[in-house]
Structure formats: structure tokens, C-alpha cells
Amino acid sequence: MEENYLAKWLNNELSPEELKAFEQTEEYQSYVKLKAVSSRLQAPEFDMEGTFAQIKAKTAGDTAKVIALKPYKSFLRIAAAIALLMVGAFAYLNLSNESVSTEIAETTKLT
Amino acid sequence: MENVCEDEVYSTIYNANSKTLYNYIYYKFGNAEKANDAIQEAFIKLWENCQKVAPEKAKSFLYTVANNTYLNVLKAEKVRLKYATNQKDVSHESPEFLMEEKEYQQKLDDALNALPENQRTTFLLNRIDGKKYAEIAEMEGVSVKAIEKRMHLALKELRSKIDGI
Numbered sequence: 001m002e003e004n005y006l007a008k009w010l011n012n013e014l015s016p017e018e019l020k021a022f023e024q025t026e027e028y029q030s031y032v033k034l035k036a037v038s039s040r041l042q043a044p045e046f047d048m049e050g051t052f053a054q055i056k057a058k059t060a061g062d063t064a065k066v067i068a069l070k071p072y073k074s075f076l077r078i079a080a081a082i083a084l085l086m087v088g089a090f091a092y093l094n095l096s097n098e099s100v101s102t103e104i105a106e107t108t109k110l111t
Numbered sequence: 112m113e114n115v116c117e118d119e120v121y122s123t124i125y126n127a128n129s130k131t132l133y134n135y136i137y138y139k140f141g142n143a144e145k146a147n148d149a150i151q152e153a154f155i156k157l158w159e160n161c162q163k164v165a166p167e168k169a170k171s172f173l174y175t176v177a178n179n180t181y182l183n184v185l186k187a188e189k190v191r192l193k194y195a196t197n198q199k200d201v202s203h204e205s206p207e208f209l210m211e212e213k214e215y216q217q218k219l220d221d222a223l224n225a226l227p228e229n230q231r232t233t234f235l236l237n238r239i240d241g242k243k244y245a246e247i248a249e250m251e252g253v254s255v256k257a258i259e260k261r262m263h264l265a266l267k268e269l270r271s272k273i274d275g276i
Binding site: 003004005006007008010011027030031033034037038039041042043044046048051052054055058059 | 125159238
């Protein structure tokens with residue numbers, strides 16, 4: 001008989017002659033039973049939606065780690081704002097071209 | 112271009128593959144909880160690599176990751192599978208017949224547990240999930256011929272175990 005004929009039989013691939021020869025064998029009925037019972041086998045229940053929710057929760061966890069840096073970020077923001085104010089003040093006070101000088105006991109009015 | 116990082120593409124891949132992937136690992140491990148862990152790991156890996164994996168490659172990526180998990184972590188586990196049988200079509204039969212069926216079922220379970228992992232996986236993917244030999248070959252990364260061989264040996268082995276030869 002052909003190589004791997006049992007696999008071919010299960011897949012209905014045997015030629016009529018081969019099938020006839022196989023039906024004559026004494027183990028044929030055992031295989032028929034095995035085919036019938038195994039076609040009714042069932043795998044355990046798989047909770048598709050629940051598992052997907054768990055996967056989503058775990059992959060979302062990766063993003064949560066990034067969010068943990070946030071306090072530091074807001075500190076940076078405040079520091080940047082203060083630095084900006086200081087630079088602004090410095091520029092305002094020192095870089096303006098207007099210069100005012102007074103002699104001793106003299107007063108000048110700025111407008 | 113479609114990208115696995117998009118939620119819609121990702122969940123389509125999940126819906127199309129998760130059940131069979133779960134069964135596939137279950138047939139190998141014989142442990143529902145471990146199978147669940149392994150598929151979660153596979154899909155998380157897919158998410159982490161979503162930029163690198165094209166949607167049409169996602170399936171083989173998942174099976175590769177699942178297989179690696181199996182090889183690395185769970186090989187040593189003792190297999191203890193149980194398969195429910197759909198009894199609807201035999202419920203009208205006599206008690207003797209049902210008894211015999213139950214006995215047969217038990218023998219089949221034992222024989223399946225005793226099979227080498229690759230034969231059991233091939234056999235059950237075909238019988239339970241209705242997968243074609245070509246599809247199983249793709250999942251396992253072997254030729255169709257090799258799957259036919261496994262199937263043939265599985266049938267032979269199961270039959271001799273059940274008939275007590």
C-alpha cells in the first residue's frame with residue numbers, strides 16, 4: 001500500500017482501488033471508529049475577549065511607564081519658565097541702549 | 112500601507128489567529144493556563160514589534176514566538192490533556208452503548224497523551240480545528256509530506272494503543 005496511506009485515507013485522497021484494498025484489512029473498522037470519535041473531539045473553551053483585554057492591559061502598561069516621568073517633566077517646565085523670566089529681565093535691564101548717568105547731588109527725571 | 116500598530120489591524124489579526132494558536136499550544140503543552148500565557152506573550156511580542164512585522168507576516172511571527180516559548184520554558188512539563196467530546200448525536204443511545212463510548216473516549220485520551228508532541232499536535236489540529244495538511248505544515252515549518260507522515264504514524268499509534276495491541 002502507498003506510503004502514509006492512513007493520512008491520505010483520512011483526507012479522502014485514496015484512489016478507489018487503494019480504498020477497496022484498505023477496506024479489506026481487519027483493522028479498517030478500528031480506523032473508521034477512530035475517525036468518527038476523533039471528529040467529535042473538542043478543545044477547551046478559549047476566552048477570546050477576556051484574553052484580548054488582558055493583552056491590551058499589558059501593552060498599555062508600557063505606556064504607563066513613560067507617564068511616570070511626568071513629575072520631572074513639569075519641574076523642567078517650571079525651571080524653563082523661570083530661566084526665561086531671568087533672561088528676559090537681564091536683557092531688559094542690561095541690554096537696553098538707554099543709559100542714565102548723574103553727577104553728585106544731581107537728579108534726573110526719567111520719563 | 113497597513114500597519115500592525117493600528118488597533119484595527121491588530122485586533123483583526125487577533126480575531127483571525129488567537130483561537131487556533133491557543134489550541135495549537137494547548138495540544139503541545141496539555142495545560143490550558145500555560146497555553147493562555149503563551150498566546151498572551153506571543154501577541155504582546157507582536158505589539159512590541161508592530162513596526163517591524165508586516166501584517167501578512169504576523170501569523171508566522173506568532174507561531175514562531177509561540178514555538179520558542181514552548182521550547183524554552185515548558186518542555187519539561189508532563190502532558191495531561193483532556194478533550195471534551197460533543198455528545199449530542201449519541202444521547203439517544205442505550206446505556207451500554209454510552210458506557211462503551213465513555214470507555215473508548217478514555218482510551219483515546221490516554222493514547223493521545225502518550226503520542227509524541229508533534230504527532231499529537233498534527234492530529235488534533237486536523238481533527239478538532241479542521242486544518243488542512245498544508246496549513247499545519249506552515250504552522251510547524253515543515254513539508255506537507257512530513258505532516259502526512261506524522262498523521263499516518265499518529266493514526267497507527269492511536270489505533271494500536273486503543274485496541275491494546
